[in-house]
Amino acid sequence: MRGPEPRILRGWGMANHARSLVYRPLDIGEVASAILDARDRGMSITARGSGLSYGDAALNQGGAVVDLTAMDRVLDFDPEQGLIRVEAGMTIAQLWQHVLPRGWWPPVVPGSMEVTLGGAVAMNVHGKNHATAGAIGRHVEAVTLVTGDGEVHDLRRGVVAQAEEGLWSMDLSDVLGAQGLTGTLVDVTLALRRVHSGFLEVEVETADSLPATFDALDRGAREADYTVAWVDCVGRAAGRGVLHHAWYLPPDHELAGEGMNPETQRLPGRIAGVLPRRHAWRALRPLSNDVGIRLLNTGRYYSARLRGTRRYTQTHAAFHFLLDYVPGWKQAYGSGGLLQYQLFVPAIGAREAFAEALHEQRRLGVPSYLGVLKRHTHEDGAASYSVDGYSLALDFPVGRGERYSRLMRLCRALDRIRARYGGRIYAAKDAVSVGRLPERRDPAFSSNLVRRWEEGVG
């Protein structure tokens, strides 16, 4: 490992940044020495993967950051059982490319494949199959982590690790969703999902109001393997949506055994056959305002609506990784960056809560440029963000001046809605609210987000 370097790191939304002393260890021993070195300097420590947390969860102003991305090897893979042990810095992209040719797929994937496995487990991320498959933590069989004293611990599912004196004990639930605050994850053993094809069967339908979108989502959550709704949040028709449901293909499907080569999963180089993918965000830039977004959303809704409910097959990668489809799309939000507010609320009251949320953004004149509705299930684990209910993820440009102040007022209004309906906060997305920190924490670890939540201020 080269010596640690002071660097400015950013949250994925680009609105948050911090200067930290960054260590980039190559193995477990170096993770332990990085942690001990940072502690000798009197610094707190934040573990960081690809830096895809939207806000300030992977930032540590004036402290140390342990960047795990150099640790991205496969340690062990059993292609019969579908069990894989990988280093924490391996990305979901590297993982599926490794296992798909052998007939496996990660059981849970988020909207971007750049996320590392360590980050995914530390935040206990979910995918479009949360209601049926749970978050990624449910599929974790074991992890190795390094605690603040530089000690290495192996935790396996169903086994409580204890120190010799018996004063200390820890199990997997202390790690899942704990933001790395109980220790820095260095490897993860994951139970994979068997797939018979590199393709999914996808159904697209439209819904003309928020209640109809909810109904369609509920049906998808019952019947499909994956389901997600894009929600138009602009204007009078706010709440209408386009739903995507997807199913794994059965072993007797004509596409069984097809598309298992990572090459076939590659996202197309051009969008709609013409626009180079790499530069597509530039085309979005002029549309990144209230009028443009209204046009874009209306166009999106009606183009889906005109084609009616339809079914087609699509690769896993193209279905799951929407956030990677237009690289750099967040730059279309301008220099102030982007804020996502993901409102998680229990199933009872969710329809009312989200109707209120859409109403508030209209009242304050801050429409969300991208709204995504998903069905979730309850998760155990440290300070879980997830409830048996729904989430509405709303993207906004942070903006300047009066616009920024109105957005902050909207966030406070959404906070109140969340509190009233018993909702939760997801650290991987948060930049403006206050959530629950895991009760059990190792004092060596902290972050900008942790300090903010401790203070209790958004």
Added chain:
Amino acid sequence: MRHVVLVGATHGIGLALAHAYAERSWRVGIVGRSAPRVQERVGEIRESYPGCLVTGGVLDVTRRAAVTPALERVLVDLGQMDLLVYCAGVMEEGRMGSARMLDVNLLGAVDVLEWAAAHLVDVGSGRLAAIGSVAGDRGRRGNPVYGASKAGLHTYLEALRHRLHPDGIGVSTIKPGWVRTRMLGEVPSVPPSVSASRAAELILKKLDRGRDEFYVPAWWWIVSEILRTLPGPLYKRVAPS
């Protein structure tokens, strides 16, 4: 998620800016010379704007060695810095007073802004600003050293603006006229004087728009422009105090 550090914010325009930014949901770091006063101000603002992140830092800007550690500490508590406004300023009399004015109004500003510039250059975006004065535009009859300290600050800010332009960092020179703060003492609360909170509102709007140099209120620009273009022999006779 916008973060402002206000140096010299326990009184006057700085304090008014702290209120104005907190009201607009910025996260605010207040830096002042006296620890109890900083604590008091932080408490007041937190109470006025519940849920707003307000932090305090203690720094005597004339103690050069204290600048970096104090501001680094503020940065840790605040999380980040998108804007820094240097509001510290004094107006005093006599030889000692002259030295202090140069120390606080000019040298302190240089130390604080150099620290902030180095940080923002690494970040690649952000804005720096300092409160100058209409008194720095042209030599007056009264308090020449105060005017000289502000004129020095203006020139320094202009140079800094040119230096940081390639890095995408903006630098704003704020030139207030008569603002009712303790510095001016008894100023009648009628125009042309404005209250500190009114001045803060105007400053905030202009900084939002990324203006390089502006007067508070804006009409001072005309006055200043006239005074500045008057030929020396004529100005000699009409120079204000």
